[in-house]
Amino acid sequence: MSFQQYRPSTSHYAIGILGLLVAAISIIIIIAFNYRVYYVNGFDYLMALKVVGPGLILAFVFLPKRMLVISKSSNGLMIHTEYLLAFFKIAFQKKPLPKIDYVCAFSQLQSDSDNEGNVNYSYIYDVNAWYGNKHIKLCSQYTPEEAMRVATKIAIYLECDLLNSTDQNNREWIEISYEPEDVQVL
Numbered sequence: 001m002s003f004q005q006y007r008p009s010t011s012h013y014a015i016g017i018l019g020l021l022v023a024a025i026s027i028i029i030i031i032a033f034n035y036r037v038y039y040v041n042g043f044d045y046l047m048a049l050k051v052v053g054p055g056l057i058l059a060f061v062f063l064p065k066r067m068l069v070i071s072k073s074s075n076g077l078m079i080h081t082e083y084l085l086a087f088f089k090i091a092f093q094k095k096p097l098p099k100i101d102y103v104c105a106f107s108q109l110q111s112d113s114d115n116e117g118n119v120n121y122s123y124i125y126d127v128n129a130w131y132g133n134k135h136i137k138l139c140s141q142y143t144p145e146e147a148m149r150v151a152t153k154i155a156i157y158l159e160c161d162l163l164n165s166t167d168q169n170n171r172e173w174i175e176i177s178y179e180p181e182d183v184q185v186l
Helices: 010-034 042-062 144-158
Strands: 002-004 065-073 076-085 088-091 102-113 119-131 134-141 161-165 172-174
Touching: 010 042, 065 144, 102 144, 119 144, 134 144, 144 161
Parallel strands: 102 161
Antiparallel strands: 002 065, 065 076, 076 088, 102 119, 119 134, 161 172
């Protein structure tokens, strides 16, 4: 089972796309200079060489999807993180997943301030898997419905209990069925 751990904001996507465009334009300028295109001079070539690296770095930092993968193997459940960018995939080492007691979707208040001192408050909805007194943060979502949908899929896949705490004044345990046709591996 794999799912996106968080959804980047539109500003993150914009920065990544801007970096990708800068890198692409720089590469075109470098190629044009090497083929001696008359309107590309040495100054353009040097500037292109200087910005192609930062442009690619911005693209690779802000555009990849961060995916959390939970898989079943002969050793039990394993968990690892993957970064996906177009056709490229970088996967980190798999670790055994401990026996999960329950999955919880809950809300957290977050603040965002600008340079003029204005503070905006909003909620973000996290999904955690709890075992004993410890937890693993699985993902963050922007809406309670999306957080509960992901939490339900994870709870069915892990065959554990589900706690809906998206409304802090009304926490409730959700009854779910563990029928094999309900478990959908993405």
